[in-house]
Amino acid sequence: MSGSRIDAVLARARARLERLDPPTAAAAVADGALLVDIRPAAQRGAEGGIPGALIIERNVLEWRLDPTSDARLPQATGDDIKVIIICSEGYTSSLAAASLQDLGLRHATDVVGGFRAWERSGLPTITHSSKDHHLQ
Numbered sequence: 266m267s268g269s270r271i272d273a274v275l276a277r278a279r280a281r282l283e284r285l286d287p288p289t290a291a292a293a294v295a296d297g298a299l300l301v302d303i304r305p306a307a308q309r310g311a312e313g314g315i316p317g318a319l320i321i322e323r324n325v326l327e328w329r330l331d332p333t334s335d336a337r338l339p340q341a342t343g344d345d346i347k348v349i350i351i352c353s354e355g356y357t358s359s360l361a362a363a364s365l366q367d368l369g370l371r372h373a374t375d376v377v378g379g380f381r382a383w384e385r386s387g388l389p390t391i392t393h394s395s396k397d398h399h400l401q
Contacts, residue, residue, distance in 0.1 A: 274360070275356065275359055275360065277363075278359045278360050278362070278363035279359050279363075281363065281366065282359060282362055282363065282366075282373075282374045282375060283374050284355075284359070284374055284375055284376070284377045285349060285374055285375070285376055285377065286376070286377050286378075286382070286386075287376055287377075287378065287382050287383040287385075287386040287388055288386055288388070290349050290351070290376045290383070291383075291388050293347065293349060294317070294349065297347065298347035298348070298349050298372075299319055299340055299346060299347065299348050299349065300315060300317065300318045300319065300349050300351060301318065301319045301320075301321050301326070301330070301348055301349065301350050301351065302314060302315060302318040302319065302320050302321075302351050302352075302380070303321060303322060303323040303326055303350055303351070303352050303357065303358060303361055304322075304351075304352055304353055304380065305322060305323075306322070308353055312353065312380055312381075312384075313380070313384065313390045313391060313392055314390065314391045314392075315351065315380070315383060315388070315389065315390060315391070316389050316390075316391055318351065319338070319340065321338070323352075323357060323361060326350075326361055326364070326365070327364060327365065327368055329341065330346075330348060330365060330368070330370065331368050332344060332346075344369045344370055344371060345371075345372065346370065346372065347372040348362070348365060348370055348372065348373045348374075349373075349374055349375065349376060350362045350365070350373065350374070350375040350376070351375065351376045351379055351380055351383065352375075352379045352380070353379045353380050353381060354378065354379040354380075354381055354382075355375060355376060355377050355378045355379040355382065356379075358375035358376060358379060359375050361375070362374050362375040
């Protein structure tokens with residue numbers, strides 16, 4: 266890392282996460298964890314998506330998953346939900362997962378390497394032309 270302030274913030278965020286590699290994340294989703302894709306629509310359109318992932322763009326993530334928020338999604342049932350955040354490469358997702366932990370979602374984490382690593386692992390993906398289940 267270059268020693269920038271954001272690199273330090275990222276390192277602190279990751280130090281408290283139990284980050285998951287893509288196969289482990291997929292297994293956790295099969296066991297009931299929520300996989301949340303925070304990439305912007307244009308990026309999902311260019312790269313593809315993951316079947317069954319909740320689409321919550323980064324700018325509204327905390328409001329949608331905070332169980333005490335009036336803007337929460339039905340899936341935000343309490344602090345014990347297991348949330349796995351995925352972005353394109355696994356940087357933004359680390360910061361987002363740490364933010365969810367700050368809200369009290371102690372099981373929030375992210376996917377090492379993001380969508381690109383998920384795809385390289387041979388896990389299921391969908392193309393941009395597939396139906397995008399946009400939950401905001």
